[in-house]
Amino acid sequence: MKTQVAIIGGGPSGLLLSQLLHTKGIESIVLERKTKNYVLGRIRAGVLERGFVELMREASASERMDAESYVHDGTQVSFGETMFRIDFDKHAGHPVIVYGQTEVTRDLYEAREKANGKIEFNVEDVVINDAKSDAPYLTYTVDGEDRRLDCDFVAGCDGFHGVSRQTIPTEVRREYEKVYPFGWLGILSETPPVNHELIYSGSERGFALCSMRNENLSRYYIQCSLDDNPEDWSDDAFWDELKRRIPKEAADKLVTGPSIEKSIAPLRSFVTEPMRWGNLFLCGDAAHIVPPTGAKGLNTAASDIHYLYNGLREFYESGSREGINAYSEKALARVWKAERFSWWFSSLMHRFPDQSEFDLKMQIAEIEFLRTNEAAQRAMAENYVGLPY
Ligand code: RFL
Ligand code: PHB
Secondary structure, X not given: OEOOEEEEOOOHHHHHHHHHHHHOOOOEEEEOOOOHHHHHHOOOOOEEOHHHHHHHHHOOOOHHHHHHOEEEOEEEEEEOOEEEEEEHHHHHOOOEEEOOHHHHHHHHHHHHHHOOOEEEOOEEEEEEEOOOOOOOEEXXXXXXXXXXXXXXXXXXXXXXXXXXXXXXXXXXXEEEEEEEXXXXXXXXXXXXXXXXXXXXXXXXXXXXXXXXXXXXXXEEXXXXXXXXXXXXXXXXXXXHHHHHHOOHHHHOOOOOOOEEEEEEXXXXXXXXXXXXXXXXXXXXXXXXXXXXHHOOHHHHHHHHHHHHHHHHHHHHHHOOOHHHHHHHHHHHHHHHHHHHHHHHHHHHHOOOOOOOHHHHHHHHHHHHHHHHOHHHHHHXXXXXXXXXX
């Protein structure tokens, strides 16, 4: 088989790139290790920046998102009983959108299917060959049968555990990592959200986040130990702990119910440099990870796709390699800013096992500064709604 752009990974990054390229008549084939239902079963991001929304529109995949998503002009931040609002509209001039990654992925699959886009599921043992040449190719197996895909470019959209990043030789690749000493235990429940905006809540017992998907679907997280298992947490234990970590006015309004999903995610900051090796381009979680506190993971994946899509489009339209040559540098410049914001917000809101009384006082003083200082609120709002591409 032959295509112009071979895309490894059928998560949001790979699907968005494939669909955007299609709108410009550029051919691609997506190779996904799992099944479509498996990919759609992952409950992940919930908050989308304006840049992401615009890309979905450009990809002609935004109809349902435009009709069903929720516009959030601000968010609540609390510590103990003190709760205050960061006004996105006032400080950054635009809102964020609440629309789940599951829905984004479903919409992109539908758009690819409607356009007869080619996606191969259950692919195994993908190997990227001759990435430094003008004729790279992938080998892989499906149902034990060997296959080969020739292409001009390879987009590595295969997440943190994929093969793409590992293909870049270790002498070329530099990795930067910070692993946080805790995780997030998340549940999804068919209950109305406790508040019409998200609540990021610090407390002496640890962090909690109240989020949502729609009027009758709530997403809550609490900071947990890395040794915890989701099965160790009954629904009642989860709700009790959540109530202890959010202000009383919110706890009193919380509607609880059975969880329909419960999982633990570790927190990590990670960046690999460069994001390009020859004609292989890394995008999204394949190249970088942020802790989820600033809602930047999927949104940073989207800015990568924006730079790569425009670079490829320019190449196929005019033969210029300027955009693809600048890809790694441009993407990384934005990635590092999102890393900084996610690291700052995570460090501010969580309890760390080795934290001293002094460290706790510093967190409280910084939250108090954020509560009372417009410049600090503006900095937070600008980062949260998304820095420009
Ligand atoms: P994905 O979603 O991991 O998709 C990669 C795909 O590649 C496939 N794959 C392979 N296919 C073929 N061959 C191989 N060798 C392969 N290896 C892997 C995988 O099966 C998979 O389908 O990466 P992508 O597309 O870059 O998307 C990134 C986002 O998924 C991620 O950044 C976000 O979910 C992060 N994130 C959030 N981001 C936000 O912007 N806002 C949020 O509110 C937000 N909340 C979150 C989050 C992530 C979380 N977890 C669980 C890590 C909340 C949580 C709890
Ligand atoms: C979510 O709704 O899953 C969510 C929202 C905001 C975050 C992280 C996750 O910062």
